[in-house]
Amino acid sequence: MRRLGRYWWIILLLFIALYPPTLGGMSAYKSGVLIFVGIYIILAVSLDLLMGFAGQISVGHAAFFAIGAYVSGILTAKYGASPVLALIAGMALSGAVAWGVGRPVLALKEYYLAMATLALNEIIVTLIIGLQWLTGGASGLRDVPAFSVPGFSFDNHVHYYYLVWAMVLLVVGSSVAVARSPFGRTLIAIHSDETAAKTFGIDCARYKVRAYVLSACYASLAGSLFAHYMGFLAPDDFGVMTSINILVMLYLGGIGTIYGPALGAVFLKLLPEFTYQFQDYELLMNGIILIVVLVFMPRGLFGILTGIKERVFARSAR
Amino acid sequence: MAQSAEMILRIADVTKSFEGVHALTDVTFEVRAGHIKALIGPNGAGKTTLLNVINGLLPPDIGHIYFRGQELIGMSTDRIALLGLSRTFQLIRLFTVNNATVLDNVMLGAHKLLKPTICGALFFRRKTAREERVVREQAMDALAFVGLEWAAAMLPGALSFGNQRLLELARSLMSQPELLLLDEPASGLNDAEVEGFMQLLSAIRARGITILLVEHNMKLVMNVSDEIVVLDFGRWLAEGAPAAICADPKVIEAYLGACMENGGS
Numbered sequence: 058m059r060r061l062g063r064y065w066w067i068i069l070l071l072f073i074a075l076y077p078p079t080l081g082g083m084s085a086y087k088s089g090v091l092i093f094v095g096i097y098i099i100l101a102v103s104l105d106l107l108m109g110f111a112g113q114i115s116v117g118h119a120a121f122f123a124i125g126a127y128v129s130g131i132l133t134a135k136y137g138a139s140p141v142l143a144l145i146a147g148m149a150l151s152g153a154v155a156w157g158v159g160r161p162v163l164a165l166k167e168y169y170l171a172m173a174t175l176a177l178n179e180i181i182v183t184l185i186i187g188l189q190w191l192t193g194g195a196s197g198l199r200d201v202p203a204f205s206v207p208g209f210s211f212d213n214h215v216h217y218y219y220l221v222w223a224m225v226l227l228v229v230g231s232s233v234a235v236a237r238s239p240f241g242r243t244l245i246a247i248h249s250d251e252t253a254a255k256t257f258g259i260d261c262a263r264y265k266v267r268a269y270v271l272s273a274c275y276a277s278l279a280g281s282l283f284a285h286y287m288g289f290l291a292p293d294d295f296g297v298m299t300s301i302n303i304l305v306m307l308y309l310g311g312i313g314t315i316y317g318p319a320l321g322a323v324f325l326k327l328l329p330e331f332t333y334q335f336q337d338y339e340l341l342m343n344g345i346i347l348i349v350v351l352v353f354m355p356r357g358l359f360g361i362l363t364g365i366k367e368r369v370f371a372r373s374a375r
Numbered sequence: 376m377a378q379s380a381e382m383i384l385r386i387a388d389v390t391k392s393f394e395g396v397h398a399l400t401d402v403t404f405e406v407r408a409g410h411i412k413a414l415i416g417p418n419g420a421g422k423t424t425l426l427n428v429i430n431g432l433l434p435p436d437i438g439h440i441y442f443r444g445q446e447l448i449g450m451s452t453d454r455i456a457l458l459g460l461s462r463t464f465q466l467i468r469l470f471t472v473n474n475a476t477v478l479d480n481v482m483l484g485a486h487k488l489l490k491p492t493i494c495g496a497l498f499f500r501r502k503t504a505r506e507e508r509v510v511r512e513q514a515m516d517a518l519a520f521v522g523l524e525w526a527a528a529m530l531p532g533a534l535s536f537g538n539q540r541l542l543e544l545a546r547s548l549m550s551q552p553e554l555l556l557l558d559e560p561a562s563g564l565n566d567a568e569v570e571g572f573m574q575l576l577s578a579i580r581a582r583g584i585t586i587l588l589v590e591h592n593m594k595l596v597m598n599v600s601d602e603i604v605v606l607d608f609g610r611w612l613a614e615g616a617p618a619a620i621c622a623d624p625k626v627i628e629a630y631l632g633a634c635m636e637n638g639g640s
Contacts, residue, residue: 235497240495243491246475249469249475250470253468254483255452256461257456257461258453
């Protein structure tokens with residue numbers, strides 16, 4: 058049991074690697090579902106760095122998801138740019154936007170911060186609709202090509218599945234590294250008590266902006282992956298509802314744990330596969346899940362799992 | 376001004392009022408390097424307000440604060456901290472989010488030595504890990520110094536009130552301060568804990584760290600301080616050696632009497 062606890066990630070890696078040829082049956086649909094799961098894991102984990110660690114609320118994280126998706130979409134579909142360069146350009150623009158709005162916005166607290174981030178999301182969506190000549194506006198951006206690197210195109214769903222999950226591992230791994238580093242500890246201090254943090258020489262504003270930029274870059278990466286998978290972008294996919302969905306994943310999985318929000322994303326994105334009869338009620342279900350989680354399981358799914366793990370170990374040690 | 380060269384902190388004509396209430400009026404005094412200076416006075420005398428002004432949490436209406444000759448007014452709290460000025464709080468303020476442990480708290484005290492970055496976390500991992508090891512050892516030393524090494528892996532909330540105060544002190548010491556501002560560090564401690572705390576203060580002084588101490592426990596104040604300054608209604612009332620302050624009729628009228636009962640000097 059103890060060994061299982063230590064090597065769970067190898068089992069997880071094997072599962073991810075072997076899923077398409079076994080359970081997935083190389084099917085486009087099944088790998089598609091897991092591609093979405095992967096993209097949302099990146100979004101949830103990126104938001105966790107900002108909210109769970111730096112303690113800064115964002116109800117507009119889809120803004121950076123949108124920037125990544127549209128920069129990738131526009132540069133590759135309209136200007137024939139290399140997808141890799143477009144992806145990097147998207148991250149750079151997202152990072153720049155986060156850096157630019159970060160100082161003034163993150164000086165706000167609580168409801169005001171929530172409203173400001175919400176407004177940012179709305180501004181981005183409005184810009185996408187308004188700049189029709191560039192983004193295709195409300196009718197959408199067509200013909201985003203498949204992702205490719207020089208000499209190889211990820212035009213097959215299974216190939217793309219591996220690309221997305223490689224990115225997921227990269228983002229989750231680096232987020233865990235950041236969270237456990239002295240930088241992550243500094244964010245926790247700011248989250249805990251800004252005044253006390255300042256008396257130890259922590260420049261809170263600067264650290265919050267850094268966390269925001271990193272978080273925005275990851276969300277942008279998710280956007281680029283989304284654009285190349287869908288091939289078609291519409292502003293609806295990047296509204297405040299998407300931001301709130303990411304928030305639900307965070308709380309469902311267990312905020313401030315990195316793995317928790319990833320788990321929340323898996324749960325919330327797989328759930329409709331089993332309950333597709335009720336898809337008209339998806340919003341309602343999200344709301345109910347959020348309330349139940351907040352009231353009855355404040356540590357989320359991850360908290361429940363670690364609780365079970367501790368209990369099992371306590372028993373086996375006896 | 377040969378004398379002032381030894382003065383690590385100079386407070387000059389500091390005035391601060393809150394909506395017409397004068398919290399501090401023309402307060403002026405100095406703290407000599409290497410000394411323990413106690414700041415005493417009745418509740419509402421402006422002691423905590425003055426500490427907040429010194430470390431940049433509150434801007435004064437007028438006045439100057441000089442730390443080693445450098446003006447602090449107008450500087451942000453975090454920059455002042457980088458100069459070597461650390462403090463503890465009257466109401467304990469530990470870092471508790473995301474299961475931060477006692478050791479995490481102490482290691483955060485060393486922020487200005489680490490200056491952590493995202494790049495350090497992702498790309499210069501070996502260098503970061505090396506620095507982190509050094510800081511962890513220092514943090515364990517600081518915990519041992521206050522007698523809390525057994526609690527390193529615990530959550531701060533699980534500690535007793537007195538131990539949380541000691542933890543705050545250990546965290547402050549981690550920032551390698553030249554001047555330590557302590558805001559009622561002994562409030563809520565029992566007699567035995569106060570005894571231990573006095574020894575700690577002397578040990579800190581022996582390390583060459585200057586202390587400005589706000590405290591109500593007169594036994595502690597009389598025993599450890601080199602000099603005392605008394606505030607009353609935001610005004611400087613008296614200043615001098617503990618014995619002289621104890622005997623000062625103005626101080627007795629405004630605040631003390633307690634001096635004798637607690638068996639001070």
